[in-house]
Amino acid sequence: MYKGIAASRGIGIGSICRIIEQDLSFEAKMVSDVAAEKARFQKAIDDFVEETYAMAEDVKKNIGEKESEILLGHAVMISDPSMSGEMFSMIDAGQCAEAALTGVCDMFYGIFSTMDDEMMKQRASDIADVKVSILKKLLDVKDIEISKVPKGTVLVCKDLTPSMTSQIVKENVAGIITEVGGPTSHSAILARALEIPAVLSVPGIVDLVEDKDAAIVDGTAGDVFINPEGDVLAKYVDKREEFIKKREELKKFIGKDTLTADGDKLEIFCNIGTPKDAKKAMECDGEGVGLFRSEFLFMDNTHLPTEEEQFEAYKEALETMQGKTVIIRTLDIGGDKDIPYMDFEKEENPFLGFRAVRYCLANPDMYKVQLRAITRASAFGKAKIMVPLVTTVDEVRAVKKLVAEIKDDLRKEGIPFDEGIEVGCMTETAASAAIADLLAKEADFFSIGTNDLTGYTMAVDRGNAKVAYLYSAFQPAVLRSIRQIIAAAKEAGIPVGMCGEAAADPLMIPLLMSFGLDEYSVNPVLVLTARSIISKWSKAEADALAEKVMAMDNIEDVLAALKAAAKE
Amino acid sequence: MVSKEFTINNELGMHMRPASLLSQMAAKYQSNIIVKHNGKDFNAKSVMLLMTALIKCGSQIEVVCDGPDEEAALAEITAFIDSGMGD
The missing domain is CATH 3.20.20.60 (Phosphoenolpyruvate-binding domains)
Incomplete structure (x- = not known):
């Protein structure tokens, strides 16, 4: 069993799909055709912004407006004069698009990640997310399409970025395990909004598992089991049923007297x-x-x-x-x-x-x-x-x-x-x-x-x-x-x-x-x-139980009677 | 050049949303628009720079507009900050 941070409640059982970080290294070379390089960069930004808006629209429909704003923020960030404006100036000076993008993003990442403010520190991961997304476009690296994973998938990755989370199809993803991230990270917030069990900050988990391994994600306790024994699996199947039943039942009481x-x-x-x-x-x-x-x-x-x-x-x-x-x-x-x-x-x-x-x-x-x-x-x-x-x-x-x-x-x-x-x-x-x-x-x-x-x-x-x-x-x-x-x-x-x-x-x-x-x-x-x-x-039932219990002279009898009468 | 001082009142301060609304508003004007906070100047047309200013609830800031449409710019920004910056 592995321990992590319980970030989104519930039990998820399924088959692992690892999202491995891709090789995004590049050679920082000087360019001679500045106009062509700027056009290439502009296209990457345009594609990114367009996809981001589309994703935000999906998230707004399927999850909520607040969550979609995280993604809209990414589009706003890259369009900012001190981001893309600065990057274009660097290309004008002969840098390649990849180097310009990385240089400016890394500078802002440095500023935000060292800020003494939790909310602003979160912006650093947004910047990293933007950088990686656009870099993939420039280098023509294709992502695993998270939106296409089969039903019953447990996603395992180093960090779940907002752009990855937003592609998740709720019905198909049974659970999420990551190596970094805390209970207030965007990933945790989105996982909770989607009601997908998630355990974050499990050290080294990506290298500890293989694709298709069976996994149990206990997002309530923060526990992860890989290829569990039959009896453990059976126990968690029951736990999952119980959790889902209870959650559905409790939803009926929202907004009620x-x-x-x-x-x-x-x-x-x-x-x-x-x-x-x-x-x-x-x-x-x-x-x-x-x-x-x-x-x-x-x-x-x-x-x-x-x-x-x-x-x-x-x-x-x-x-x-x-x-x-x-x-x-x-x-x-x-x-x-x-x-x-x-x-x-x-x-x-x-x-x-x-x-x-x-x-x-x-x-x-x-x-x-x-x-x-x-x-x-x-x-x-x-x-x-x-x-x-x-x-x-x-x-x-x-x-x-x-x-x-x-x-x-x-x-x-x-x-x-x-x-x-x-x-x-x-x-x-x-x-x-x-x-x-x-x-x-x-x-x-x-x-x-x-x-x-x-x-x-x-x-x-x-x-x-x-x-x-x-x-x-x-x-x-x-x-x-x-x-x-x-x-x-x-x-x-x-x-x-x-x-x-x-x-x-x-x-x-x-x-x-x-x-x-x-x-x-x-x-x-x-x-x-x-x-x-x-x-x-009802009052009559409660009174009958209380009358019986209040006549008892020791705690063992009291607890036994209350447990026998309990209505779960 | 015109300027005005403000105390930021919305709970989360100058986070992503207000910073992005303010920068978009400022970008419509020809004037240079600067937000002063803690002795530093930040270009109000940049959401990134506005966020690095780490303006929180209770922070004192000064907005300085300088250019042909400075009055209109300051008036719109004043209304925006006074209304709680869209939060």
């Missing part, structure tokens, strides 16, 4: 870490953001982020979400994080120490900067403030008091904000579960953080291998805490969500539905999976 089998409406939100992730949440069909971690502003920084820096980040996320809810968790760090400009003291027991809301309330000047930035950003969408690590009602009251002061200031300054901005409580400690009924009278909403709730309830450090077996949200103690928090919220009439990993767990979802959870906040890629699972359960 999240409904239970009874037709009751619930919500699937997303957990995000930066404003850019909000775009992903939208693309994955999230109905809001249930947890926007604000730590990135503090950790990827050299100074305390200013109000303006924070405001811009929150505003960006809110605008991206187009009026959908964005729950912003205020700073959640302490002595376990080393942030040079913040003077956290090293503590014996940082997880039980001076952190999160405790640190923030002790440093109100710093905390008010963040609360003010969020409140100002609330003018641009539906923002909510979430307070982490709450253990007393007074903590919620204190935060609400700060927010009220900030609102007064903003009113006086005439700065717009959402008067109704809610302040909620991240229920993630044993204390918050125990006093959930009291907290629910003060907080505008609850969000259950199952990761910490499990740790604090079970008194377990998940990183300690000797006790990690106790760390599970399916422990009866944790399930009871979750049930109690949700019940308290329902009793008080406030909304309750969950933003831990458990919210997307197919075994946990029916229990949460029975307890009455409203909002499930998950990793963006799991939105459709969670929506699909919810659609399969």
Whole structure:
């Protein structure tokens, strides 16, 4: 088995066709008939541009407009005065067309490939692609016609260029393996758009295989098998069927409401870490953001982020979400994080120490900067403030008091904000579960953080291998805490969500539905999976299962019962 | 000669698409059109040179037009940048 980068999900099984790099060497000679050389070069460019436009048109029809723009960019690049214009000047000076093309392209390749900007670095591979395509025309080298490979082909090549990718016939190419390229390269983007499994950056793979070798491409795990044994093949044939079935099934849920089998409406939100992730949440069909971690502003920084820096980040996320809810968790760090400009003291027991809301309330000047930035950003969408690590009602009251002061200031300054901005409580400690009924009278909403709730309830450090077996949200103690928090919220009439990993767990979802959870906040890629699972359960079925499970006194029985009832 | 300063506001800055639109726009004019960024001059009629300028969201640039149709050129480029450069 070979390992590479998982670039496009799915399982591909087929027969290998290698795309070998062709010999494009030439002799750089001086030319005497400059006019003829320029005409030869012009024809090569014209043919290239014409083919590129035709390919872009195909891609636009079969894949999408965005993807076709990559190719159109190639035509624009070569037509540029500093590209072809410069090349013609070199031919005027007596260089041959091949040398002129290579000279100018290599210079720009050098500039772009060393730029400190990911997007611009990608332009270097575009330039290399343009160079090779036109060089082939000048040298009259014919490509393997990728558009003509038979059904069930696994393409193996050093690098998949956009012009190669655009010739791919989706029905015929079962998988793609390359020696270079990352998950954000054009090839990866196109492979995903075409839904062809792809594993990139497998070292030396072109020389390790022969044409017609059998290959398995696991684009989900990043694994490649060449000439696999029968049992491996059988396993992956099953895996492929399962993957395709699931993908087709999930597609039905795109753009749909999240409904239970009874037709009751619930919500699937997303957990995000930066404003850019909000775009992903939208693309994955999230109905809001249930947890926007604000730590990135503090950790990827050299100074305390200013109000303006924070405001811009929150505003960006809110605008991206187009009026959908964005729950912003205020700073959640302490002595376990080393942030040079913040003077956290090293503590014996940082997880039980001076952190999160405790640190923030002790440093109100710093905390008010963040609360003010969020409140100002609330003018641009539906923002909510979430307070982490709450253990007393007074903590919620204190935060609400700060927010009220900030609102007064903003009113006086005439700065717009959402008067109704809610302040909620991240229920993630044993204390918050125990006093959930009291907290629910003060907080505008609850969000259950199952990761910490499990740790604090079970008194377990998940990183300690000797006790990690106790760390599970399916422990009866944790399930009871979750049930109690949700019940308290329902009793008080406030909304309750969950933003831990458990919210997307197919075994946990029916229990949460029975307890009455409203909002499930998950990793963006799991939105459709969670929506699909919810659609399969009715309240009565979920209640029956929950009643049985909540009477069990050990995790083994709980898991066995949930697995037996699971609906995949 | 006329000139104007801008702050680039679109998220991805002067990437392929805006650079290509801007260069095509600039090429229609007889005037010399220069984009100044970080103390360097870039020919606005060249998409390649515009991209090498590494103009990002938040970058300050100055556009200088010099020639018979300088006013019209600057007006069209101003409208283009103010509208978010087609993004």
